[in-house]
Amino acid sequence: MEPKVTHPDGLALPRGHNSLTHGVPRAVPGSVHALALGGGYAVGPRDGRIVYFGRNRPLVHVCVGEDDQQVSRRHGELIHRQGRWWLRNTGRRPIRLPGAQWLFTQQDPIPLAEGYTPLLVPGSRDREHLLEIYVTGHDSGPPRSRHGVDTDPPRRYALTPDEKLVLVVLGGGYLSREPNPKPLTWKETALRLAALQPDAGWTAKKVERRVSTVRDRLSRRGVPGLTREEVGEPLGNALNDNLLRELVQSTALTPKDLDLLRGSP
Structure with missing residues (x-):
């Protein structure tokens, strides 16, 4: 039997909510926002809290790939412990993170850094379902424009x-x-x-x-x-x-x- 979806003090994010790349409203440091195409969820930090995401809307906080049977009903979860949010894969297919990193089911959870992290859940016929994550820090807020600032050069590596x-x-x-x-x-x-x-x-x-x-x-x-x-x-x-x-x-x-x-x- 699947555990119930709880956290009465959490906040549902509606379909069409602004992308989390723009930052999030002021929130308690350590809060997590999770957003997919059909809406999302935000909740503050507390040890033992779990935010579920996957295809089965009634059983998750964030519905991802609702019409795609390649996405598991509960594909993954965000767990708060030791003062951090951790990502666990509970689905049948791996989750792709930035830097071409993959998280497979049965692997140990990985910690999420403060700020913005995009996740991609692979689906059918080369589809990929975006799940945006934003963990607030002490100085989190909407990003400031930097129109006149010099462009940062790419990281360079010396090769013989x-x-x-x-x-x-x-x-x-x-x-x-x-x-x-x-x-x-x-x-x-x-x-x-x-x-x-x-x-x-x-x-x-x-x-x-x-x-x-x-x-x-x-x-x-x-x-x-x-x-x-x-x-x-x-x-x-x-x-x-x-x-x-x-x-x-x-x-x-x-x-x-x-x-x-x-x-x-």
């Missing part, structure tokens, strides 16, 4: 010439605007590198070592989704996919780097 060449070959599809790019295999990458640099001794193991060195370096700098422990099983291409997307978004790799494939640098 060898590392850059390997990554451009490994992730050429990410730089050439393929619709669903995937990393090459170690073997495919080594074969293409050997064609570019016949005397460099490229092998699948050498390629793997170069890429692993870059992943480890970025992981130590706080980039998420680059370790087996973070991503979980099945691993597939996830580690290299996350690495390449981070390097492209940070402009450490750009389409101009494809010029390296026309010959040895």
Whole structure:
């Protein structure tokens, strides 16, 4: 039997409520707002409180993917304990977080940071259902306009010439605007590198070592989704996919780097 939906002091957010990207009204620090297409819910902090979300509107505080049977009736929950809100997946399909991080069912809950966090619940026929979360801090409020402020530069990562060449070959599809790019295999990458640099001794193991060195370096700098422990099983291409997307978004790799494939640098 499903537990009852309670919290009489919570506040229902109506369908059509403004996106939480605009911030939330002044609220007790540690309060949580959760919003989906059909409305949402806000409640203050208290240990043991749980906010449920999923497809079955009568059994959840926030209804997500009401017409999509790929979304579980109770797909997840926000739990307040130890002064923080934690996200748990109780559904059949994983929940996607920022930074290409996935939370699977039966994994330990993860803590939510103060401020805005968008979650995506995968559905049928490539649909994705957005669930916006906002945890208020002591200085939370609507974001201030910054029209005249200088643009923050992207985070940059230094790469050696060898590392850059390997990554451009490994992730050429990410730089050439393929619709669903995937990393090459170690073997495919080594074969293409050997064609570019016949005397460099490229092998699948050498390629793997170069890429692993870059992943480890970025992981130590706080980039998420680059370790087996973070991503979980099945691993597939996830580690290299996350690495390449981070390097492209940070402009450490750009389409101009494809010029390296026309010959040895």
